[in-house]
Every structure is written in C-alpha cells, then in structure tokens.
Amino acid sequence: MFDRRLVSNFDWVLILTVLLLAGVGIANLYSATASWGAVATPLYLKQLLWLSGGVVIALIICLFDYRHLQHFAVHLYVISVVMLVYVLVLGKTSMGATRWINLGFFNLQPGEVIKVAIILLLARIFAETANPVGFGFFELWKPAVWILLPVGLILKEPDLGTAAMVVFIAGTMLLFAGLKRGTLIGLGLIGILTAIGGWFGLHDYQRARIRTFMNPEADPLGSGYHIIQSKIAVGSGGFWGKGYIQGSQSQLSFLPERHTDFAFSVFAEEWGFVGCFGLLFFYLFLIVWGLYIARRAADRFGLFLAVGVTAMIFWHIVVNLGMVIGLLPVVGVPLPLFSYGGTSMVTTMIGVGLLMNVSMRRFMF
Amino acid sequence: MGLDLRWKELPVVQRRFLIYSVAAAMIFLLLLLRLWYLQIISYEVLQERSVRNRTRVLALDAPRGPIYDRNGILLVDNRPSFQISVMRQDVEDRDALFKRLAPLLGTNIEGLEARWQEGKRFPVYRPVVLAEDVSRDVMETVQEHSVELPGILTEVRPVRDYLEHGSAAHLIGYLGEVTETELQSDEFTDYRPGDSVGKTALERTFDSYLRGAKGRKLVEVDVQGKLLRQLQVEPAYPGNKIYLTLDRGLQRAADEAFGDQSGAAIALDIKTGDILAMVSRPTFNPALFVRGIAGDEWKKLAQDPRHPLQNKVISGQYPPASTFKIVVALAALREGVVGTKRTIDCKGDFVIGGSRYRCWKKRGHGPTNLKKALRESCDVWFYNVGLELGIDKLSAAAKEFGLGSPVGYPLPGERSGVIPSQEWKRRYYNKPWYAGETVIASIGQGFVLSTPLQLAVMMATVANQGKVLKPQVIRRIEDWDGNVLVAPETEVIREVKYTPKVWKAVEDGLVAVVNEPHGTGHAAHLDDVVVAGKTGTSQVVRRKSDEEEELDDKGEIPYRLRPHALFVAYAPAEKPEIAVAVVVEHGQSGGRAAGPIAKAIIARYMADKKAALLEED
Structure with missing residues (x-):
C-alpha cells in the first residue's frame, strides 16, 4: 500500500501554503491576545498545539488510500446525523442552543463533522453516478434528502452559519x-x-443580525457593535496598517471576538491593505491549488472529494471575510487557519489531509 | 475507471475547473475591492473614529483671573490646593484601602464610601475626589504611604485665595458650585458639574472674563474606559486680570475705622466716579464658599440679624436724615424760597395742622440763617423752607442728584431708595399727601430712603458742582499679554444746574459743619485739609411722643431702636477730590459715630496723596 511514489508526489506546495497561512494566523493571534496579560497557556501556543495536532491528523489521513473512504462515507454520515440529533435533545434539556458534545479534552461539534461527511457522501454519489450531461430532478431527490436532513437539524440548533456552509x-x-x-x-x-x-x-x-447587517448604525452599542467596530478596525488600518501589536481597536479591546471570528480585523488593522492583499493572495492560491488537485485527481471520487474540500475552505474564507468587512451578515463562521479554535483547525486540517491524499495518489489507479 | 477519465476529459468538465477558478478569483477580487473601499477610500473617516474610540478628553481647571486694586496690588489670587482622589479602575480592595486611608485624612470610612458612590456617575477614567484642600502635611503623608494605597492620587488644583479676607467681600463676591440651571444655559457651556463659578457681585458679573479657558488632557482609554496613558496636554489659560477702582490702602483704613460696627462706608473719586473704598459691615470671608460652604456656617451667615451677606452700600436703604438737608437747601435757593440772608427763628419746635414737630435741639437755635441751619442742622429752619418749597419740587431736585433711583452701580443688587412725591403716594398708598409729610421729608425722614452709594454720589455731585457720575468698580480688564479688554470711561449721567452763588452758599455751610464752633461734624475735622460734610441721625422708629422714650436697664435706648448715624463729606473743600458717605447702623449720633470714620478715610486719602507727591519729587 505504501509506495515510494507517494513520497515523491508529496504535495509540498499545499502543505507549505497551509503552514504559511497558519503561521501568519498564529502570529496574528499573538497580537490579538497581547493585551490579555499573563495567562497559564497563551492562546497562540494553544493554537500552535492545535496546528501540530492538525498536521499529524493530516499526515495520518495520507497514510491510507482515500478510496477506502468511499465505503465509510455512509457510516460517518449516519454517526454525524445521530450526533446532531443528540445535540438537539441535549440543547432542549439544558436551555438554549448547544452545538457540541463535551468529550472532556475536546468539545466535538457535530456541525463540523457533518461537513466532512457530506463531502465524502456526495463525492461517492457523484462518482458512482455516471452522468456526463448533467443531473435532472429525478436523479437528485436522493442527494437532496441526504443534504436537507442534516441541514434541517443544524437549523434547529440553531446554527445558521453551519447550515449555510453545508448548503454552499x-x-x-x-x-x-x-x-x-x-x-x-x-x-x-x-x-x-x-x-x-x-x-x-x-x-x-438571527433576524436582528441580518437587519443589523443592512444598517449597523441603527444600534451601534447593541447588535451593530460588532460590525461597526470591525469596520473601524479594518478601515483605520489604511494602506500600510498601524503596525504589529499597534492596532488600537484590537489592543484596547474595542474589537469583540478578535481572536476568533474577527481575527482578520486585527490583521487588517495592523497590516493594512498591503497585508490583506498578501493574505488574500495566498488564500486564493490555496483554493486554486485545491481545484488543481481536483483536476489532476486519479478518479471521480478523488476529484469530487477535492472539489468538496476546496469548496469548504473557500466558503469559510468568503463568508468570514464578507462578514468582518460588512459585506455579509454576522453568522459566526471562523476563518480557516486563522481564527482561534481547535474544531475549526482540526476540520480544516482533515480537509487538507484529504487534499494531500488525493494529490499524492494522482498517478495510482 | 475508463469512464472516470473520459468524463474528466470532457471539454464541458474541463471548463468547469476554469470557471470555478475564475469565479473564486472574482469573489476574492470583490473582497479586495471592499477592503480598498474601507482602507483607502473611507480611511480618514474610520481612522478618526478609531481615534475617537480610544481617546477621552479630561478638562484641566483654569486658574481664575486675579483681581488687583487700582495700583496693581493683588487682592484676590489663586493658591495651589491639594486634593486626594482615587482612580476607581486601580482599586481592587476598596474596604482595605479606605480603612488605611481614613485615619490619614482624619475622616471616616463612610464619608469616603459616599464620595466613591457619588463618583460612580462619572466615567471610570475620571478620578473621584475624596478630600479637598487638605494640608500639605496630609498630602505628604498620603504620598509617603502611596505604596499601600493603590489607586490614590494627590492632585493640585488652583483655588481662589482672598488675600484681604472679608475686606470688600461684598464688591468681589464669592464662588459656588455651578447649578443644573446654569449648566443648561449658553453662558456655561464649558462647565461641568462640580466646577466653581462666580455666584455674586464681581465674581458673578465678570465670570466670563475671570474664568479663563480650560485646558485639555487627551488620554487613551480601553473599551472599559480604563485610563491607559496620557497622549497630549493643552494647558489651561488663566482668566483675565481685573484691576478694580479700589485703593487697598484706603480700603484697609476704612475697614479699620469701621471696626466691629454695622453699616456701610464708601469713598468716591469725584472726578471719575471710581469707588475707592467700599465697606459693608459685618462682612464675611469669601474663602468659606470656595469649597462649598457647610450648612451650619451658611445658616449662621444667612440668619445673622446684622445681615453680613448684604452689601449695605448699595442695598441698605436708610432714611438720609439731615444729610438730605443739602439737597433741600440747594433746591430752596434755586427756587428762590430763601436767600442766604433770610433768618428763621427756631424756638425748638414747629407746629402745623395741629401737629408739633421738634427741632433736635429742644432749646431751639434762635435766629438761624442758611449757613447756621446747615452747620447746626437746625430742623425748624428746614421744616419751614421745605414746606414753602413743597414736596414735588423737593422731590424733583433730589432725583436730579441720583436719589430715589439706582445710580448705575455696575454690579447687581442696587436698590433705588425712595424719594416720595404727591403722585408717588397716590400710586403706592392711594392717599393724598399731607403737609406734615413734607415737613419730615425736609429733614430726610418719613418716606425718604437712600443707599449709602446714592448719598456718596449726591456728595460727589455737590463737590464737582453738578456732575452726576456713574460709580465705577472696574478700572480695566487686561489679558495676560497686556491687551486691555475693558476700560470703562468716566460717565456723566446728568448735569445738575445751579448758579455758582448757590453752590458757594451751600459749600460754606458744609465747611462750617466740620470746621466752625457749634458745627455738628466737628469729629471729622482735619488740621491740614478743609473737609466739607454733613451729619445725619436717622430715626429707626418714629417716636410716639416727647415723653415716651424706651430705655433699657442701663438707661440706654436698646440697640435695635437706636438711630442710625450718617456722615457725608467731601474734601478738600476748595478743590474737591474725594466724596465719602458713612452709615453706622444704630450708631446714635452722626457726628460722633460716623464722622470719625469719614475723617479716617479722608485723612488716609490725603496722606497717600502727599506721599505720592513726595515720591514724584
């Protein structure tokens, strides 16, 4: 099963791009949390740990041929749906929305798992259904049910962001x-x-968020606060930025959730348009490279797998950036490799592992 | 597998890779355009908002403008005052802090806690004052213990310092905390709760000149409003300098001569109307009001039967008594009622309409002409002349001299006094005028009331032969670059016309009052300068009859029933410069109680002038 060609075909471009983006993300986290003072384990170190763990997971995923995953797609899907139902029931009993299952060391979010499960499942369906011309309604009813069932469950949680992600x-x-x-x-x-x-x-x-998105100034201290402060942070960065750890919006805590959803605002404030341009360039490169991997994939399953993973990363980037710069409503979607959070990092690195897997095995059939 | 490859190689599928890549690039371009819009096009607006987000402006108190006397001697200044404040954001254990701090300040913990609670209405970056105007010792002790007192600051603020204490306090006025109503008016836009503003007299009327411009300290705060560091300081500009018309030396002499008696004294420069000295007794120390006067202290001042807060010079209304005879004499001469030679025989009383009006001298003055009538203040002579003149002519003449209406004191609070006439009585009492009322009005009693300031203006008018001058308080107002902002000019309100002969006749009488034997104002006599003056002793209550005199245990009239003592004067008689009016409340005798005070003021004025002349040589 393991082949020397695998090593020679190892996708250095992909892993280096990912590490570069994650590295910038961690440096940015250091700045975003610089004002927090002494904490037992600083967040950027924790994120570094998550990244290391993510790299290990990605490498493990590379060890076996991705084609075996076709057979587990349905299992993973069913487990995810069961977990979603479990979370819903749990949420009902413990008041308010619950989105995760506490595993002690880790809060597992079924919403994240379902993204990977849907990608695998759809890749399998589209790989198995020979359809050179295009799908019609008749062939689509099955995948539609597969998709809409978990989407409905996620909406019930309610988690508009994740539901939108799955649909996208x-x-x-x-x-x-x-x-x-x-x-x-x-x-x-x-x-x-x-x-x-x-x-x-x-x-x-949720409606308030969307209304706020339309007119954030209507409630500057309430629901409009996040987006107003984020726009101020981004805009006041100007062309060259205020300098590393120099952003007043970030360092003086005017920017909320600056280590998670609004991490990019910190970066934009401190590095300006120049920095944003660079960052967006590498993110776009990652997307185009993902499509390139899909195009070179050895089979249709690999192709759809790569397209799905690339779509996942792409939509997270676009929705998160659109949100922090005021183009989209605030829905709570993290920026892959950039926002602090183990779940996002692990999900992204699983996706990267799958991409690498497809990329490495492009000549094997 | 073959199927896979063929599907992938289909042009339509290959095109999808291209479309997807281009679509991704287009969406990223859209994001980039948005970033361009925010970071380049909206930069200035958003940059400014980020600055406003993180900065707060703290006001720095401006020292109030100093007040000088006419010669540039400092009367009111500012001194540094130490206050102990607490930065709320830096306090973790408030109880422990106050427990340590209270004994150092000599206060209790509850008081500190109350201040803390009060300070909560202000943003967290503003220090809360715990103790104002503490001594240097306390300030130093607190500084020594600063390590054990986290969050405690010692601050220095300028505080009004009244170098002359209660002297001329009624002219200068006092400060107090700005009220809600004041804060809402346009005049006090720079002010914030807790600031001091002028409340009365000069401090109030010229507040806009004295307040200066507040400084600004720009500080950086975080999202909770915690102060992080100081960014920029714009210093405060002190208020303008006010030079009063007062002469400190003369003021001190007048204060000293007045002693503990109640009443008022004023000295005017007869050429300019400048108020050279102004005494209202008893007085108060304006410093009491600087930090908010304590309730019981305020009560004591407000309820004192001798009215220490009232400026008696402008708002004390007294019957002018015999000082009024000057106007009666002038009017009678002008109207031809009497000549200088006419004599009237004073037998000690005067009867009209069945009522008997006494002369102060029971034995009578015998045959009396104008000069004697003034010199010895013969009431009977004036009863006759006044009655012949009639109340309306008398009233018109008095009004020309500034009596019966405000004379234009530049600061608030002036009262108008009363000069009655037939029409006046009809209007206020709806009753006809009686001849007897003219009789007592002729000696400045009855309805007639005037303020010491009016009497001084009247005297100055006599001294300069007809010019009624507006009294001045401000000599000039200067900013710190020496630019003169305000410099009131001498203002002649009106000219009173009398022939030189008339002026001369009355002047002779007034000189005789002070300088001739039997003159009632001999107490104001000075050896080296001729003083012209007139005494007055005004009844507080009208005596019911001759016999009925209330006496206390010691055989004296009780204080509250004793007549007021008045003395008006100008000097030097031949070339007048200064006019003085003195009222000693319940001083019994104008000559004996008020005369010496007027004399002391004039003597000091002449001595200073002599000294100045010597210096010039």
Whole structure:
C-alpha cells in the first residue's frame, strides 16, 4: 500500500501554503491576545498545539488510500446525523442552543463533522453516478434528502452559519457535477423561495443580525457593535496598517471576538491593505491549488472529494471575510487557519489531509 | 475507471475547473475591492473614529483671573490646593484601602464610601475626589504611604485665595458650585458639574472674563474606559486680570475705622466716579464658599440679624436724615424760597395742622440763617423752607442728584431708595399727601430712603458742582499679554444746574459743619485739609411722643431702636477730590459715630496723596 511514489508526489506546495497561512494566523493571534496579560497557556501556543495536532491528523489521513473512504462515507454520515440529533435533545434539556458534545479534552461539534461527511457522501454519489450531461430532478431527490436532513437539524440548533456552509458546499459540488438547464433554473427558484420563507422561520436574534447587517448604525452599542467596530478596525488600518501589536481597536479591546471570528480585523488593522492583499493572495492560491488537485485527481471520487474540500475552505474564507468587512451578515463562521479554535483547525486540517491524499495518489489507479 | 477519465476529459468538465477558478478569483477580487473601499477610500473617516474610540478628553481647571486694586496690588489670587482622589479602575480592595486611608485624612470610612458612590456617575477614567484642600502635611503623608494605597492620587488644583479676607467681600463676591440651571444655559457651556463659578457681585458679573479657558488632557482609554496613558496636554489659560477702582490702602483704613460696627462706608473719586473704598459691615470671608460652604456656617451667615451677606452700600436703604438737608437747601435757593440772608427763628419746635414737630435741639437755635441751619442742622429752619418749597419740587431736585433711583452701580443688587412725591403716594398708598409729610421729608425722614452709594454720589455731585457720575468698580480688564479688554470711561449721567452763588452758599455751610464752633461734624475735622460734610441721625422708629422714650436697664435706648448715624463729606473743600458717605447702623449720633470714620478715610486719602507727591519729587 505504501509506495515510494507517494513520497515523491508529496504535495509540498499545499502543505507549505497551509503552514504559511497558519503561521501568519498564529502570529496574528499573538497580537490579538497581547493585551490579555499573563495567562497559564497563551492562546497562540494553544493554537500552535492545535496546528501540530492538525498536521499529524493530516499526515495520518495520507497514510491510507482515500478510496477506502468511499465505503465509510455512509457510516460517518449516519454517526454525524445521530450526533446532531443528540445535540438537539441535549440543547432542549439544558436551555438554549448547544452545538457540541463535551468529550472532556475536546468539545466535538457535530456541525463540523457533518461537513466532512457530506463531502465524502456526495463525492461517492457523484462518482458512482455516471452522468456526463448533467443531473435532472429525478436523479437528485436522493442527494437532496441526504443534504436537507442534516441541514434541517443544524437549523434547529440553531446554527445558521453551519447550515449555510453545508448548503454552499453541497451546492458547489452539485454544480460541478453538472445540472440540466431546467433543473438549474428550478433549483434557483426554490432557493429564492426558501430564502424568503426562511426569513419568517428565523430566530429573533438571527433576524436582528441580518437587519443589523443592512444598517449597523441603527444600534451601534447593541447588535451593530460588532460590525461597526470591525469596520473601524479594518478601515483605520489604511494602506500600510498601524503596525504589529499597534492596532488600537484590537489592543484596547474595542474589537469583540478578535481572536476568533474577527481575527482578520486585527490583521487588517495592523497590516493594512498591503497585508490583506498578501493574505488574500495566498488564500486564493490555496483554493486554486485545491481545484488543481481536483483536476489532476486519479478518479471521480478523488476529484469530487477535492472539489468538496476546496469548496469548504473557500466558503469559510468568503463568508468570514464578507462578514468582518460588512459585506455579509454576522453568522459566526471562523476563518480557516486563522481564527482561534481547535474544531475549526482540526476540520480544516482533515480537509487538507484529504487534499494531500488525493494529490499524492494522482498517478495510482 | 475508463469512464472516470473520459468524463474528466470532457471539454464541458474541463471548463468547469476554469470557471470555478475564475469565479473564486472574482469573489476574492470583490473582497479586495471592499477592503480598498474601507482602507483607502473611507480611511480618514474610520481612522478618526478609531481615534475617537480610544481617546477621552479630561478638562484641566483654569486658574481664575486675579483681581488687583487700582495700583496693581493683588487682592484676590489663586493658591495651589491639594486634593486626594482615587482612580476607581486601580482599586481592587476598596474596604482595605479606605480603612488605611481614613485615619490619614482624619475622616471616616463612610464619608469616603459616599464620595466613591457619588463618583460612580462619572466615567471610570475620571478620578473621584475624596478630600479637598487638605494640608500639605496630609498630602505628604498620603504620598509617603502611596505604596499601600493603590489607586490614590494627590492632585493640585488652583483655588481662589482672598488675600484681604472679608475686606470688600461684598464688591468681589464669592464662588459656588455651578447649578443644573446654569449648566443648561449658553453662558456655561464649558462647565461641568462640580466646577466653581462666580455666584455674586464681581465674581458673578465678570465670570466670563475671570474664568479663563480650560485646558485639555487627551488620554487613551480601553473599551472599559480604563485610563491607559496620557497622549497630549493643552494647558489651561488663566482668566483675565481685573484691576478694580479700589485703593487697598484706603480700603484697609476704612475697614479699620469701621471696626466691629454695622453699616456701610464708601469713598468716591469725584472726578471719575471710581469707588475707592467700599465697606459693608459685618462682612464675611469669601474663602468659606470656595469649597462649598457647610450648612451650619451658611445658616449662621444667612440668619445673622446684622445681615453680613448684604452689601449695605448699595442695598441698605436708610432714611438720609439731615444729610438730605443739602439737597433741600440747594433746591430752596434755586427756587428762590430763601436767600442766604433770610433768618428763621427756631424756638425748638414747629407746629402745623395741629401737629408739633421738634427741632433736635429742644432749646431751639434762635435766629438761624442758611449757613447756621446747615452747620447746626437746625430742623425748624428746614421744616419751614421745605414746606414753602413743597414736596414735588423737593422731590424733583433730589432725583436730579441720583436719589430715589439706582445710580448705575455696575454690579447687581442696587436698590433705588425712595424719594416720595404727591403722585408717588397716590400710586403706592392711594392717599393724598399731607403737609406734615413734607415737613419730615425736609429733614430726610418719613418716606425718604437712600443707599449709602446714592448719598456718596449726591456728595460727589455737590463737590464737582453738578456732575452726576456713574460709580465705577472696574478700572480695566487686561489679558495676560497686556491687551486691555475693558476700560470703562468716566460717565456723566446728568448735569445738575445751579448758579455758582448757590453752590458757594451751600459749600460754606458744609465747611462750617466740620470746621466752625457749634458745627455738628466737628469729629471729622482735619488740621491740614478743609473737609466739607454733613451729619445725619436717622430715626429707626418714629417716636410716639416727647415723653415716651424706651430705655433699657442701663438707661440706654436698646440697640435695635437706636438711630442710625450718617456722615457725608467731601474734601478738600476748595478743590474737591474725594466724596465719602458713612452709615453706622444704630450708631446714635452722626457726628460722633460716623464722622470719625469719614475723617479716617479722608485723612488716609490725603496722606497717600502727599506721599505720592513726595515720591514724584
């Protein structure tokens, strides 16, 4: 099973890009938490630990052929759905929203696991269904159920961000697999109708977030606070930035959640447009490289797997950045490799491991 | 597998890779455009908002403008005052802190706690004052213990320092904490709760000149408002310098001569109307008000029957008594009622309409002409002349001299006094005027009331032969670069017309009052200068009859029933410079109680002038 070609085909470009981005992220975390004073384990060190753990996980994923995963896709999917139901029930009993299962050392978030499970499952479905022209409604009802079941559960939690992520990832994979023209138009209409209907199904705080996104200045100290402070941080960075650990918005704590969802605002304030340009360049490079891996994949499963993982990373980046610079409502999506958090890091590194796996085995069939 | 490859190589699938890559790039470009919009186009706006986010402005108190006398001698200044404050953000264990601090300050913990609670309405970056104006010893002790007192600051603030204590306090006025109503008005936009503002007299009226411009300390705060560091300091500018018309030497002499008696004294420069000295007794120390006067102290001042807070020079209304005879004499001469030669025989009383009006001298003055009538203050002579003149002519003449209406004192609180007339009585009492009322008005009693300031203005008008001058308090106001902002000019309110002969006749009488035998004002006599003056002794209550005199155990009239003593004067008689009016409340005799005070003021004025002349040579 292990082959010398694997080593020679090891995707250094991918792993170096990931390590570069994660390294900048950790340096940024150091700055974002510089004002916290003495803590037993500083967050940037914890994040470094998560990154190391993530790299190990990615390498382990590389050890076996990704094609074996086809057989476990359904199992993983079922386990994720069961966990989602469990979390829902738990949430009901312990008041308010619960999104994780406490494993003692780690809070496992079924919402993260389901993203990977959906990618695997859809990759398998699209790989197994030969359809050069494009899918129609008739072939789609099965995948639609697979997707909408967990999405419904996640919305119930409620976690709008994760639900949107799953829909975006699945949609991206679906579009790549190809749709008949009529189906495409039909799905588009359904999407629009769902969005309109969904507004009424939203929780009050979710609606407030969307209203705030439309007009944050209406409630500058309440629901608009996050986005206003983030825009001030980003904009006041200017062209060259205020300098490392020099951002007043970040260092004086005006910026909320600056180590998690708003980590990019800290970076933008301190490194300015120049820094943002560089960072976005490498993120885009990562996405394009992911698509490149998909294109070179040895089989359709690998191809869809790579497209799915790339879509996951892409949509996290776009939604998070769109959110912190005021283009999208604040939905609580972390920036991969950048925001502090073990869950996000592990999920991302699992995705990177899968990409590497596909990349390494591109000549093996 | 073959199927896989063929599907992938389809042009339509290959194109999807391209479309996806381009779409990703386009979306990233959109993000980048947004970043460009925020970081380049909106930079200035957002940069400014980030600065505003992190900075707060602390006001620095401006020292109030100093007040000088006419010669540049400092009367009111500022001194550094030490206060102990606490920075709330730096305190972790408040109980322990106050337990340690209270004995050092000599206060109790509850008091400190109350101050703390009060300070909570201000943002956390503003220190809360725990003790004001502590002694240097306390300040040093607190500084020595600063290690055990985290969060405690010792601060220095400028505080009003009244070098002359209660002297001229009624002219200068006092400060107090700005009120809510004041804060809402446009005049006090720079002020914040807790600031001191002028409350009365000069400090109030010229507050805008005295307050100066507050400084600003720009500090950086974090999201909780905690003060992190100082960024920039714009110093405060002290208030402008006010030079009063007062002469400190003369003021001190007047204060000293007045002693502990109640009443008022004022000295005017008859050429300019400048107030050279102004005494209102009893007085108070304005320093009491600087840090907020304690309730019982305030009560004591406000309820004192001798009215220490009232400026009696401008708002004390007294019957002018015999000092009023000057105006009666002038008017009678002008109207031709009497000539200088006419004599009236004073037998000690005067009867009209069945009522008997006594002369102060029971035996009578015998045949009396104008000069004698003034010199010896013969009431009967004036009863006759006044009655012949009639109340309306008398009233008109008096009003010309500034009596019966405010004379234009530049600071608030001036009262108008009363000069009655037939029409006046009809209006206020809806009753006709009686001849007897003219009789007593002729000796400045009855309805007639005037303030010491009015009497001084009247005297100055007599001295300069007709010019009624607006009394001045401010000589000039200067900023710290020496620019003169305000310099009031001498203002002649009106000119009173009398022939030189008339002026001369009355002047002779007034000189005789002080300088001739039998003159009632001999107590004001000076050897080296001729003083012209007039005494007055005004009844507080009208005696019901001759016999009925209330006496106390010692055979004296009780204090509250004793007549007020008045003396008005100017000097030197031949070339007048200074006019003086003195009222000693319940001083019994104008000549004996008020005369010496007027004499002391004039003597000091002449001595200073002599000294100045010697210096010039």
